[in-house]
Amino acid sequence: MPMNAALEGISSEVKATHAHTVSWAAGLLRSRISAGQLAPGAKLSEQKLSEALGVSRNTLREAFTVLSGESVVQRIPNRGVFVASPQVEDVREIYRVRRLIEPAAILWGDLPPDALDRLDAIVDRARTALAEGSVKDMADANQDLHKAVVGLAGSDSVAELMEKVLAQMRLVFHALATTPDFHSQYVERNAALVVQLRAGHRDEAAAELRHYLDDAERELLKHIGSL
Numbered sequence: 001m002p003m004n005a006a007l008e009g010i011s012s013e014v015k016a017t018h019a020h021t022v023s024w025a026a027g028l029l030r031s032r033i034s035a036g037q038l039a040p041g042a043k044l045s046e047q048k049l050s051e052a053l054g055v056s057r058n059t060l061r062e063a064f065t066v067l068s069g070e071s072v073v074q075r076i077p078n079r080g081v082f083v084a085s086p087q088v089e090d091v092r093e094i095y096r097v098r099r100l101i102e103p104a105a106i107l108w109g110d111l112p113p114d115a116l117d118r119l120d121a122i123v124d125r126a127r128t129a130l131a132e133g134s135v136k137d138m139a140d141a142n143q144d145l146h147k148a149v150v151g152l153a154g155s156d157s158v159a160e161l162m163e164k165v166l167a168q169m170r171l172v173f174h175a176l177a178t179t180p181d182f183h184s185q186y187v188e189r190n191a192a193l194v195v196q197l198r199a200g201h202r203d204e205a206a207a208e209l210r211h212y213l214d215d216a217e218r219e220l221l222k223h224i225g226s227l
Contacts, residue, residue: 025055025063027163033072033083034143034167036136040085040174044073072167086171088224094168095217101158102149102213103206109152111197118148119194126187138183139173145190149209172220182219186212 029049032038050060064081067073071093074084086094122145129137143166150162173183189212196205 022059022062022066025053025059026066028053029063029067030070030072030163030167034163034170036140036170036173038083040083040171042083043079044081044083046081070164070167072164072171084171086168086224088221090168091172091217091220091224094165094172095213097161097165098146099210099213101153101162102146103209105150105153105158106193106197106206106209107202109149110154111152115148115152116194116198119145119197122148123187123191123194126190130184130187135183138187139170142183142186142190143169143173149193172224182223186216 029038029044038044044064046057046060050057053060055063064073064075068075068081071084071086071090074082076082084090122141126138126141126145129141147159147162147166151159153159189208193205193209193212196202196208
């Protein structure tokens with residue numbers, strides 16, 4: 001998506017908050033990237049972004065520094081700031097983090113009925129996307145399900161960490177835009193995970209999720225390495 005399109009709606013978000021800080025600006029850009037609205041390689045115009053966000057260029061530059069440290073954006077001397085394109089080691093680091101926090105959320109997080117209902121609704125969306133052959137919608141549903149799984153932990157700090165991971169995952173998914181089989185094979189694995197949680201089989205669900213993440217990492221490394 002072109003940056004101008006990705007900036008649509010930011011002005012209304014700006015009006016909804018007075019926290020025009022470095023962390024706020026970084027968080028808003030991160031959320032746009034994790035939603036797939038800013039693609040790998042997209043140049044981030046300092047002038048347009050500072051105007052759209054209503055922040056100074058210094059604040060924006062500090063936000064870029066935060067995102068650069070998360071491997072979400074990349075500074076290229078004499079060219080500017082660009083949304084990053086993940087490499088092999090980035091994928092390995094993403095999955096190191098995911099293997100720690102996602103199974104833990106399943107093992108020890110809260111499982112109220114409404115949380116399970118939300119997971120079921122996401123599975124339904126994924127199945128619809130699969131039936132329609134929509135790679136983007138399958139990727140969106142997958143992101144939302146894993147975000148909701150981590151949300152079971154009830155921790156704002158862990159949720160913030162997952163938001164960073166999801167932003168990096170979205171960049172990886174862009175490399176798979178023409179590879180629908182990657183996403184389709186996980187639709188029913190996600191559904192099976194929710195069934196296990198509904199049955200109270202937390203240990204089994206956590207173990208299966210670890211295998212799931214191992215399989216996904218291997219496939220992504222093979223694909224990224226071939227590009």
